[in-house]
Amino acid sequence: MSAAAPNLFQQQAANRRRTTWLVIGFVLFFAWLGFGGDFILARYTAGAEPGAYHHTGPWIGILVTVVAAIMAAYAYRTGPEKVMWATGAREIDTPRTDDERQLVNVVEEMAIAAGLPRPRVWIVPDPDPNAFATGRDPQHSHVAVTEGLLAKLNRDELQAVVAHEMGHIKNFDVRLMTTLAALVGAVLLIQDGVWRVLRGGPRLGGGGGGRGGKKSDAGPLIALLLVVWVLSWLLAPLITQLLAVSVSRKREYLADAMGAQFTRNPLALAAALEKIEHSHEPTLAIKRGAAHLCIADPLGRRLTNREGFLADAFATHPPMAMRIARLKGMGYAQLKRESGQTA
Amino acid sequence: MWVFLIVGVAVVLWVIVAYNGLISLKNQTVNAFKQIDVQLKRRHDLIPNLVSAVKGAMDFERGTLEAVIQARNQAVQIPHSGPENMKQIGKAESALTGALSRLMVVVEQYPQLKATANVGQLQEELTSTENKISFARQLYNDTATQYNTKQQQFPTNLVAGLAKAAPSDLWEIEDQGERAVPKVDFSMNPQLANPAAPPRISKPQA
Numbered sequence A: 001m002s003a004a005a006p007n008l009f010q011q012q013a014a015n016r017r018r019t020t021w022l023v024i025g026f027v028l029f030f031a032w033l034g035f036g037g038d039f040i041l042a043r044y045t046a047g048a049e050p051g052a053y054h055h056t057g058p059w060i061g062i063l064v065t066v067v068a069a070i071m072a073a074y075a076y077r078t079g080p081e082k083v084m085w086a087t088g089a090r091e092i093d094t095p096r097t098d099d100e101r102q103l104v105n106v107v108e109e110m111a112i113a114a115g116l117p118r119p120r121v122w123i124v125p126d127p128d129p130n131a132f133a134t135g136r137d138p139q140h141s142h143v144a145v146t147e148g149l150l151a152k153l154n155r156d157e158l159q160a161v162v163a164h165e166m167g168h169i170k171n172f173d174v175r176l177m178t179t180l181a182a183l184v185g186a187v188l189l190i191q192d193g194v195w196r197v198l199r200g201g202p203r204l205g206g207g208g209g210g211r212g213g214k215k216s217d218a219g220p221l222i223a224l225l226l227v228v229w230v231l232s233w234l235l236a237p238l239i240t241q242l243l244a245v246s247v248s249r250k251r252e253y254l255a256d257a258m259g260a261q262f263t264r265n266p267l268a269l270a271a272a273l274e275k276i277e278h279s280h281e282p283t284l285a286i287k288r289g290a291a292h293l294c295i296a297d298p299l300g301r302r303l304t305n306r307e308g309f310l311a312d313a314f315a316t317h318p319p320m321a322m323r324i325a326r327l328k329g330m331g332y333a334q335l336k337r338e339s340g341q342t343a
Numbered sequence B: 001m002w003v004f005l006i007v008g009v010a011v012v013l014w015v016i017v018a019y020n021g022l023i024s025l026k027n028q029t030v031n032a033f034k035q036i037d038v039q040l041k042r043r044h045d046l047i048p049n050l051v052s053a054v055k056g057a058m059d060f061e062r063g064t065l066e067a068v069i070q071a072r073n074q075a076v077q078i079p080h081s082g083p084e085n086m087k088q089i090g091k092a093e094s095a096l097t098g099a100l101s102r103l104m105v106v107v108e109q110y111p112q113l114k115a116t117a118n119v120g121q122l123q124e125e126l127t128s129t130e131n132k133i134s135f136a137r138q139l140y141n142d143t144a145t146q147y148n149t150k151q152q153q154f155p156t157n158l159v160a161g162l163a164k165a166a167p168s169d170l171w172e173i174e175d176q177g178e179r180a181v182p183k184v185d186f187s188m189n190p191q192l193a194n195p196a197a198p199p200r201i202s203k204p205q206a
Helices: A008-046 A059-087 A098-114 A147-152 A155-170 A173-200 A202-212 A220-263 A266-278 A288-293 A309-313 A320-342 B002-077 B083-108 B111-115 B117-152 B176-180
Strands: A120-124 A131-135 A141-146
Touching: A008 A059, A008 A173, A008 A220, A008 A320, A059 A131, A059 A141, A059 A173, A098 A120, A098 A147, A098 A155, A098 A220, A098 B117, A120 A147, A131 A155, A131 A173, A131 A288, A141 A147, A141 A155, A147 A155, A147 A266, A155 A173, A155 A220, A155 A266, A173 A220, A173 A288, A220 A266, A220 A320, A266 A320, B002 B083, B002 B117, B083 B111, B083 B117, B111 B117
Parallel strands: A120 A141
Antiparallel strands: A131 A141
């Protein structure tokens, strides 16, 4: 008897599955860019005359892997602190006002519900309602909310937003998204480097290709693969970015469902999202790099009503209307179950 | 020959993984129970402050206050050694919850009392403590359900005996009275508070 609206655990499972596939796709695309190219070049140059260039080892694959690993390690070590510092947030050690006390209490409550240690609590001086989480792992995590959020939401709604952020923390989303962003950066860096080398010294980069252009006996299939591979490199920044933001959108749905699990009150998160949605202005304090960590897109892009292909393809967050609709679905499924029990 | 060796190694590896999974869940369940305890202790420590803050202003509601103090003293006396005492603890804490919500209903009727900063703060602390208790119970019930399901499911049930796994009791509301107690809402904007907010404790399935 499955209703139209899947319950929150089914939504969690579905979003986890989709993320897994997307990440597998990401890794395969990277392997294709690196080791795939090595294989093609090795086959392509195998038949060349003895003096010509022979591609003998997986050098491109090793280069791509090493660059990506260095960038990921760097982002991972410096990322969380940098994000917090860039927003100008202040940490709440000992709460002074009623609002601060309530925030700290709510964060403590949600840490208990999630079964995690309490994250450090920060307030960002910005009138636009927004919130984000960061930190390497659940043991070193931070939750920040803006002053606007504290002013506009009631206790239940604040709790729901914090629960969403605890969902990100529990799912290691900061680590996942930081890694993906570093991989996108690695592709950009390598592409840029190769482009400079090709322009600077054509003999160095173009040498192999130029001589290989004289049809070796590698066959048309290998030549076609080579063309596809070069095209993949040209389109790589676009493709990796699209994959990364679609992972981000799945993680937002997942964090919504996790938040609903912690509070058992999905309608409060729906109400909070409606309020956040109705304040139009962008969150100026939060820079672009941290967009995927926020509860709502800090750039205030208005992509709320349709999940169109182009409008939506580059958004870090799913359309607000979709998120609210899913949360309401969970809420009504819950109400129905409870009223069915007492009747 | 090789096939048997590979199958044997795979079986041994699986037993290790399944055994460790059960042990980890068992410890998580015990830990989740301890978290309820921590929060209940917070609640017991908070009540004397609350009572002394409102005592002066409500001499004529002595009965309500006394009920809270009595229920608190009874709850404190129960030894919190582990999940075995759960039924007893549950009963005492339910009584305390009932007495506390009656007190808070009374406090709501005295605007001049609510206006005192101290009482306002204590109200927030009490709301938060009550929430923490129910979230700790929710986590315990979720973890214990996971543990119980795991040890009953095939094929993990084959190693359940080895891991000395026994089903954990879920935390249920003891007396029917508590379910009927109206939920007191201390949120900042009462008109926006969500009436659909369900009780945080998972209901026992009939």
